[in-house]
Amino acid sequence: MVRVVDSSFVTSAAHLEQSPDALASGEVAFLGRSNVGKSSLLNSLANRKGLAKSSSTPGKTQLINFFAITYMQEQTKYKTFFVDLPGFGYAKVAKALKHEWAKNLTDFIEKREAIRLFVHLIDARHPMMAIDNEVDNFLATIVRPHQRLLHVITKIDKLNQKELNALKLSYPGALMVSNSNKKGIDALNEVIFNHLFPQENLS
Numbered sequence: 001m002v003r004v005v006d007s008s009f010v011t012s013a014a015h016l017e018q019s020p021d022a023l024a025s026g027e028v029a030f031l032g033r034s035n036v037g038k039s040s041l042l043n044s045l046a047n048r049k050g051l052a053k054s055s056s057t058p059g060k061t062q063l064i065n066f067f068a069i070t071y072m073q074e075q076t077k078y079k080t081f082f083v084d085l086p087g088f089g090y091a092k093v094a095k096a097l098k099h100e101w102a103k104n105l106t107d108f109i110e111k112r113e114a115i116r117l118f119v120h121l122i123d124a125r126h127p128m129m130a131i132d133n134e135v136d137n138f139l140a141t142i143v144r145p146h147q148r149l150l151h152v153i154t155k156i157d158k159l160n161q162k163e164l165n166a167l168k169l170s171y172p173g174a175l176m177v178s179n180s181n182k183k184g185i186d187a188l189n190e191v192i193f194n195h196l197f198p199q200e201n202l203s
């Protein structure tokens, strides 16, 4: 089983130009509506509370935050970056700032070629929201051949099994996770690792 053995904060960027030099493996970008649980998920995957700042108040993450992640599988270490992005759809931001914010965010998502995997988080209680569908449509137009989009349904601890089964029909291929009870976290780490470090490329 793959696991994260080391994690650390690298830097915060207000826009694309402030991003650190990319690693050979590329990076994983976590995006989704404000308060969906991006920062919490990053902490669960890294198995480290407080690595990324999470909060019950939406709009907590306001910059593009880079974290260095070291995976270990069978005694070998593999390094990548996780990128915690500010949430979209945060209503309380002033209009001018909102525009600037959205611009910096879309610019980064569109031009940061180092992104190998977009992890789009969806709140289990609010599937198929217009803003999430718009983001998916946007991603579909900009995604490069070396990039992949993965849907991750969060906060599944808030739903019962019947509701979860219905949700699976809306998002085929999505992974389901809970940061509260750590369900689905190991499986997501496996998917991320296998995408970044495909076995046939190993010497």
Ligand SMILES: Nc1nc2c(ncn2[C@@H]2O[C@H](COP(=O)(O)OP(=O)(O)OP(=O)(O)O)[C@@H](O)[C@H]2O)c(=O)[nH]1
Pocket: 032, 033, 034, 035, 036, 037, 038, 039, 040, 041, 053, 054, 055, 056, 057, 058, 059, 060, 061, 062, 085, 086, 087, 088, 154, 155, 156, 157, 158, 177, 178, 179, 180, 181
């Ligand atoms: N029940 C439940 N609550 C969760 C889960 N994941 C996150 N939360 C809670 O949701 C709230 C928001 O979590 P964050 O991780 O800060 O969300 P975010 O997407 O990073 O938010 P922004 O930085 O504002 O975009 C916090 O109160 C978390 O404790 C989950 O799986 N289950």
Ligand SMILES: [Mg+2]
Pocket: 038, 039, 040, 053, 054, 060, 061, 084, 085, 086, 087
């Ligand atoms: Mg956050």
